[in-house]
Amino acid sequence: MALALDGLHPRDTFNLITFSGDTHILFPNPVPATAENRRLAREFLSSRSGGGGTEMMKAIRTALAPSDAPERTRVVCFMTDGEVGNDLEILAEVQRHPNARVFAFGIGSSVNHFLLDGMARYGRGEVQYVGLQDDGSAAARRFHERVNSPLLTDISVDWGSLAVTGVYPARIPDLFAAKPLVISGRYTSPGAGVIRLRGRMGGHEFTHEIRVNLPASQPENAMLATLWARRRVEDLMSQDFAGLQRGAIRDDLKQQITQLGIDYRLMTPFTSFVAVEERVITEGGAPRRVEVPVEMPEGMSYEGVFGSENRLQAAGRPMSMALVDRAYPSSGEAAVRCPLP
Numbered sequence: 001m002a003l004a005l006d007g008l009h010p011r012d013t014f015n016l017i018t019f020s021g022d023t024h025i026l027f028p029n030p031v032p033a034t035a036e037n038r039r040l041a042r043e044f045l046s047s048r049s050g051g052g053g054t055e056m057m058k059a060i061r062t063a064l065a066p067s068d069a070p071e072r073t074r075v076v077c078f079m080t081d082g083e084v085g086n087d088l089e090i091l092a093e094v095q096r097h098p099n100a101r102v103f104a105f106g107i108g109s110s111v112n113h114f115l116l117d118g119m120a121r122y123g124r125g126e127v128q129y130v131g132l133q134d135d136g137s138a139a140a141r142r143f144h145e146r147v148n149s150p151l152l153t154d155i156s157v158d159w160g161s162l163a164v165t166g167v168y169p170a171r172i173p174d175l176f177a178a179k180p181l182v183i184s185g186r187y188t189s190p191g192a193g194v195i196r197l198r199g200r201m202g203g204h205e206f207t208h209e210i211r212v213n214l215p216a217s218q219p220e221n222a223m224l225a226t227l228w229a230r231r232r233v234e235d236l237m238s239q240d241f242a243g244l245q246r247g248a249i250r251d252d253l254k255q256q257i258t259q260l261g262i263d264y265r266l267m268t269p270f271t272s273f274v275a276v277e278e279r280v281i282t283e284g285g286a287p288r289r290v291e292v293p294v295e296m297p298e299g300m301s302y303e304g305v306f307g308s309e310n311r312l313q314a315a316g317r318p319m320s321m322a323l324v325d326r327a328y329p330s331s332g333e334a335a336v337r338c339p340l341p
Helices: 002-006 035-046 057-063 087-095 113-122 136-148 224-238 241-246 251-264 302-306
Strands: 013-019 023-025 072-080 100-107 127-130 153-158 164-168 184-187 191-201 204-214 320-327
Touching: 002 035, 002 136, 013 035, 013 057, 023 057, 057 072, 057 087, 072 113, 087 113, 087 241, 100 113, 100 136, 113 127, 127 136, 164 224, 184 224, 224 241, 224 251
Parallel strands: 072 100, 100 127
Antiparallel strands: 013 023, 013 320, 072 320, 153 191, 164 184, 191 204
């Protein structure tokens, strides 16, 4: 977080929120990234320590409140160990704010990958993980570089005359260095044509034409059908995260997800693979209950989490989140460090 604060542009505005058992907001509203405001943020951050459970929703709603300034992009960076249970509710909140860019930074061995991956996916951002034994400073630098310099934003694809349907993700995320952007779709008939990739590069309109050939048959790439089906399942789930969290997803979505799981042999919330043992063995003819201990994640202790009196207490795990409203670069400025091929 200190690295992110040091890398703020003078034209940026920012705020800092810490959350764990409770939520603390540094400034009532985002403030300019002056030297004095950054100093206050560093002092605020150094005074924080984790305590209680990880309560993210209040902080998330505060961070994702949409900005009305059309010349700015809201950038939200979540830094957390991700130990939360209402992950689907959080993803639904991220979806409600499509103008924000959400980045996630997960720390430790017990990170909720489903949550942080989803926050980056539906927030059109990126995700970075670091273990307790990893070089945290190197991971933080990579994370900061990606957040600070997207190669292409506001991306769309015009498929022209090609018979392409079912393209996922429906909202295409931004393109960042060192990681490809993968789009999955289906075509109903073979053909050749030109697709047009559009977006914004350094604040300016960008268009790139790509000639493609869609063959009638390509058996060596049969696995692509399964990859597309997984994307389709993710899209259907995302249409009712709130219902899925309560175990009451819409019936039409449940039916489509189930059918995809059956047709493509996928594990979904409603389909699974079950191994059946033909023999049943018990001692003395009666079943016996055996309690199996579960180890605590690396870097955590039972006392640190539950306390000596079984009170829910965190083991000094500070979690924080930064918001940045970044101004689009004006003409003549270069915000992109690497040209697209």
